[in-house]
Amino acid sequence: MSHSSFHKNKPIFTLLALLLGCGLFLQNLKLLLVISRRNLHGDESIQHNGIPAKTNINSELPTCRELMTFPNSPFADGAFLTRRSTQISWKLRRDGSRELTLPSTCRLHRYSAAEAKECLKSKHLLFVGDSLTRYHYLSLAYFIEYGNWPKRFGASLKTPCKFRDEHGEIACSLPGKPNVCMEGDWNIFGGWPAFMQNLGGGTDGGIFHGRMESNSNRNCGTRNNGVDNVDVENMQYISPLPIERKGVTSLMPKGICRGTCQWINRTKLSFTFESGKIGRESLSPGWNFTGCAYTGSCRYTPEQYAENMQLCAEGNNFDWNYPSIIEAFGGDTGLKKTAFLEQHSDANYVFYNRGSWGKIEEDKARKVLGLLRNMTINDRNIPNDGEFDKNHRCFFRSTTGSERTKRNGLDGWEFGPIRIATSQAGCEFMDINYVTSEFSNLIFAHPRSPQKHLLFEYYSVFWDAVHYQPWVYEELNNLILNVLCNFQKK
Secondary structure, three states, X not given: OOHHHHHHOHHHHHHHHHHHHHHHHHHHHHHHHHHHXXXXXXXXXXXXXXXXXXXXXXXXXXXXXXXXXXXXXXXXXXXXXXXXXXXXXXXXXXXXXXXXEEOOOEEOOOOOHHHHHHHHOOEEEEEEEOHHHHHHHHHHHHHHHHOOOOOOEOOOOOOOOOOEOOOOOEOEOOOOOOOOOOHHHHHHHOHHHHHHHHHOOOOOOOOOOOOEEEOOEEEEEXXXXXXXXXXXXXXXXXXXXXXXXXXXXXXXXXXXXXXXXXXXXXXEEEEEEEOOHHHOOOEOOEOOOOOHHHHOOOOOOHHHHHHHHHHHHHOOOOOEOOOOHHHHOOOOOOOOOOHHHHHOOOOOEEEEOOOOOOOOOHHHHHHHHHHHHHHHHXXXXXXXXXXXXXXXXXXXXXXXXXXXXXXXOHHHHHHHHHHHHHHHOOOEEEOHHHHOHHHHHOOOOOOOOOOHHHHOOHHHOEOOOOOEOHHHHHHHHHHHHHHHHHHHOO
C-alpha cells in the first residue's frame, strides 16, 4: 500500500482499531465479571451429595487421573497427591466448609457414589486407628450406603443452623437425624450406647439398614492392671447387593462368615480402634464377626449391648484380646495365625494411624507396617518386583492437623522417622497431616472466649479440640478415592 493510499484510508484503519480495542475490552470485562461472580457467591462448582455442577478449577491443569494413567506414568500410585512438594489449597465455600484443591498440580476428580462402588467392588478396606480414623471410615460407609455424604455440619441443637450450602440448603444434620461423624450429636439420644447400638443395627437395622456389624462398647472394663479403660470398637460394613441385570446376580455367602467369605461386586469396610493411650499400644479386643452384614440382618439391641458390657467387665470373654498390636498382627515373625487376622485375611487396602494420643516408636512402626504389608499380600497373586500392585496396598496415614497435633510435635516425628520406617516396611506414607496442616493454626479456646464470634471460623472446621466437622472427612475420603481409583481408569 502506497503512502498516499494509507492516508486516504486512515479513518477506516482508525475505526477498525477502535472496534478491535472495544472487542478486547468487552471480552476481558466479561471474564472479570465471571471471576467476580464466583468470588462473591463462593464455590458453586462442587458435586455434593450427587448434585453435579460446572467446574471453575483451572481448566488448563491436567486432571489427576490423567497424570496417573498415561503410559508408564511415574505418578500411578498417587503418592504425589499428599506429598509436601504439592501445593494444597482449601477453597472456601460460602457455608463455611472448604473444597480441597491442588491449584498448581492437577484437578482432583469428584467421585460419585456409583464411581466409588465400581472402583471398590470386591475390595476390602481395613482402617485401624483412633477416633478420627473411625469417622473417616463411617463417612465412607455412609457415602456408599446412601449415595451421598453425611451433612457437612453436625446438628445445631441450641440455635438454628447458621450454615447454608451453595444450593441454599441447610448444611447441618436435621433434627432427629444425628450425624455419623459426630458422637456429640448423639448425646440427647443416649450418648455412646445409643450411637454404638444404632451403628450395629439397633432394633430395626439402624442407620446402615443392618449392613454394619458393630459389637462395640465404651469404657466397659480395665486392663494393664487397671491403668487403661477398655473400649471395644470393631465394625464391619458390607455394601448392598447391586441391582440384578441380565440374569447376573451377586454371590451371597452361605452360613456364618469368619472373614473368608467370597463376594462379588460388593465393598467391605472394616474398622478397629487403636488409641495408643499414654504412648502405649491399645488395640481394641473383640468378638468375631457373625456375617450378619452380608444379609442385612445385623441388630444391636439395648439388651445385647448390656450383655456385652458384662462380658467385657469380666475381661476373659473375648475372641481376641492381645497385649500389643504386633501380637494381633502376627507377632514379631508375622507367622502367627491370630483370630484378628482371620477376621481380615482378605483385606486389600489397610490404613493405619497412630493417633494424637502419643508417638509410635520407630522400630515398632517398622514392625507394625511390615505386618500390615504381609496382611495385604497373604496368599495372593502379586505382580513381579517393579510392577505397581494397585489392588494390595498398606498405608501409614499421618495424624490429622490440629492444635494438639502441632503442640505434641507429631508432624515432624511422623514425617521424619516414621515415614522412613513406612517405606522400609514396603508400605506408603499418606501425609494427611500435611493436607490438613492449615487447620493446626486454628486455636481451640476452653472455656470459650466471651467474644464468641472469634471462634465461629474454628467451629466451621472442628466441633471440639481435635475432631473435624463432617465435611472434612468428605474431602479426605474423596482424596483417598483419587489415590485408589484414578489408576483403575484406563
